Amino acid sequence: MGRARGQRQSIPLGQGVVERLTESLVGKNFHVFYDSFFTSITLAKVLLAKKIFSCGTIVRNRKGFPTDLKSLPTLNKGDFLIRQDGKLTATVWMDTRPVAVLATNSSPLQESTPASRRLKDGSTVVIRRPESIANYQNYFRGVDIFDQLRSNYSIGRQSRKWWKYLLYFLINLAVIDSFIIFKESGQSRKKRYSQLDFRLA
Missing domain, CATH: 1.20.5 (Single alpha-helices involved in coiled-coils or other helix-helix interfaces)
Structure with missing residues (x-):
């Protein structure tokens, strides 16, 4: 799906696609999930103003992402850092690698059920997981699984x-x-x- 006729050139292509697809959801307090191609701080704020909550992975060098979350200290598996601006939260969580999520539908103070990870020796370890990460994994993970299976x-x-x-x-x-x-x-x-x-x- 490309840029729509009449869409301003100042609006990024990904943002324009999401805005068009969510036109029927305006004012209804729906939650939408998308991947890092679409995620931006501008889009999250635009959707929130329309009473649409959102959550998506984001590349940490994206414009406007908190500077102190771009260069991370040493984090252990399960550690996370969160920054908040109103209802908008930016989260970096350490799994096998750092995972960054931008969300307007989760509390920075709320943790979800822990995640279990299998180690190389066959044992299992339980790690902490913030609410925004759990929401993304629960509601978007089907697309990730499909992409992974298709690539094999x-x-x-x-x-x-x-x-x-x-x-x-x-x-x-x-x-x-x-x-x-x-x-x-x-x-x-x-x-x-x-x-x-x-x-x-």
């Missing part, structure tokens, strides 16, 4: 024809959705049934 096994070949790209994308989408449904149904007899196992079967 590509279908088709490179083509300049858009319909071929779309066809291959839809085939891959069907395979991945089938794999997820199969896993959720509990039909797999193997404890660690991978996407590769499913595709080969």
